[in-house]
Amino acid sequence: MSRFATTGTRGFLGWHLRAGLQDSGTTVDAIPVGEAFDLEQATGAIDGSSRAIHIAGVNRASDEAVTEGNIGFAKQFATALRSADNPPPVVVYANSTQSTNGSVYGEAKARAGDIVAAAAAHVGAEFVDLRLPNLFGEHGRPFYNSVTATFSHLIAKGESPTVEKDKLLTLLHAQNAVDLLVGAVQIDSLSALEQNETVSGLLGRMQGYAELYRYGEIPDVADEFDRDLFNTYRSFTFPSQSPIQLTRHADPRGSFFEIIRSHGGPGQSSFSTTVPGVTRGDHFHRRKIERFTVLHGRARISLRRLFTDEVISFEVSGDFPIAVDMPTMWAHNITNIGDDLLYTSFWTNEIFNPENPDTIAEVV
Incomplete structure (x- = not known):
């Protein structure tokens, strides 16, 4: 039975990671970071694991908190990795496509990636830098994790969201991100799993789902992207709209x-x-x-x-x-x-x- 050591298990992607691994029998040892970080516990989690995954990060806060949080979490993870007597053969970093856009968040994610990569090289582990686009999925946190979660939350409440600034998004369902993080799907498959959609197009899709589902009808889910978006929306309607x-x-x-x-x-x-x-x-x-x-x-x-x-x-x-x-x-x-x-x-x-x-x- 495999065992993974992972930061960020209490967050959106971390929850999806644990759910996605239930079928495989892989256990997940959590590595708390930030104020809860304990080097001995973190080292014990990493030691002997088959894969160490660094997910934890800060994306919505002051510029200082974003920089210090992402870099600080990476340093803690890297210290534990270097301290393990039996480090994992693979280290995966949940990076962001924003790491190259010059923003405060992007720069912090890039610097965090360098820290984790250096630690992986130090222990002789393969380093996987997974640059994820906008993630969406069931039970996201509205007004924080993604615009998809925000739209789902508002529409499920009967409100009518508006688009202030339309732009093209690159979207990836969280369970697809999980498959990439754990190696069930090769990283070169990322582009095939992504979907491009405008903010207004995303809103239109979700309003269409809601209009049908309010009567208990299932929209066209032949396309996997529509299925995943609809499942995301449904997660915000349960149990208030059931049975x-x-x-x-x-x-x-x-x-x-x-x-x-x-x-x-x-x-x-x-x-x-x-x-x-x-x-x-x-x-x-x-x-x-x-x-x-x-x-x-x-x-x-x-x-x-x-x-x-x-x-x-x-x-x-x-x-x-x-x-x-x-x-x-x-x-x-x-x-x-x-x-x-x-x-x-x-x-x-x-x-x-x-x-x-x-x-x-x-x-x-």
């Missing part, structure tokens, strides 16, 4: 209701029966969209965001049909809490691929 109410039509012949309207891309529907007292699921998805709809019987659908303890549950019945969509990187399950056989419909936005199931065991 999704479905309209049941009944007459003497029986009843009818729509389960889903999908506007594009592949999809797969399945059906299960569950005996009373039994639980299905206890897994999460990194990228896959999944919808549960109870057709008959009574059930409890429970969800828990990774690395948290709070569980959100919905009690549902086939007599009053509703749909519950599973946010990405939330563990989820469904339990038959009734006395009858439970009938459940499951829909996902992709055809199941046993080579890449994107279904990772995690107990709610």
Whole structure:
């Protein structure tokens, strides 16, 4: 089993890193930096690890805090790396494409990179300088991590963001950044994973998703960029916009209701029966969209965001049909809490691929 040592595990990209590594069985030893830095603890985390990743940084603060924070964190990481008796063979730095633009932040990231590179060379490790563009993804911090998080937050609240200064952005989903950081995808694949979009175009896409999703409809997610953006938006709507109410039509012949309207891309529907007292699921998805709809019987659908303890549950019945969509990187399950056989419909936005199931065991 591999073990990585990583700074910045409590931040946006660090959270995504831990989530992305759940399936591989790789453990992540956190290296606190700043005032929480402890050289003995940091050295112990790095010693014997297979990869050391430096993510921690400061991007929104005073010029002095940005400079001192980025350089100071890099020096702490480098000191621990030099102190390890058994340093890792690979050292990765989560750099920024802004490191060459001459800004205060860019200059600080560049200098931090030089510090980490020198330490990697000192211990004979391969140094990977990963220059990341604008990152977006689930559970970003609005008004801090990215404009995508800000737009998602505002739109989910029913507000109408505006674009003050339009420009072209280069965007990368956080889970793609994770694959690059951990070596699951080669660094020369970065450009193929990036997507260019204007700020106004980004806003238009997200408003389009919201207009459909307010009625429980799934937008066209055939393109992976749209899927990742939509999943980002969905993370800001849960649980306030869940469950999704479905309209049941009944007459003497029986009843009818729509389960889903999908506007594009592949999809797969399945059906299960569950005996009373039994639980299905206890897994999460990194990228896959999944919808549960109870057709008959009574059930409890429970969800828990990774690395948290709070569980959100919905009690549902086939007599009053509703749909519950599973946010990405939330563990989820469904339990038959009734006395009858439970009938459940499951829909996902992709055809199941046993080579890449994107279904990772995690107990709610």
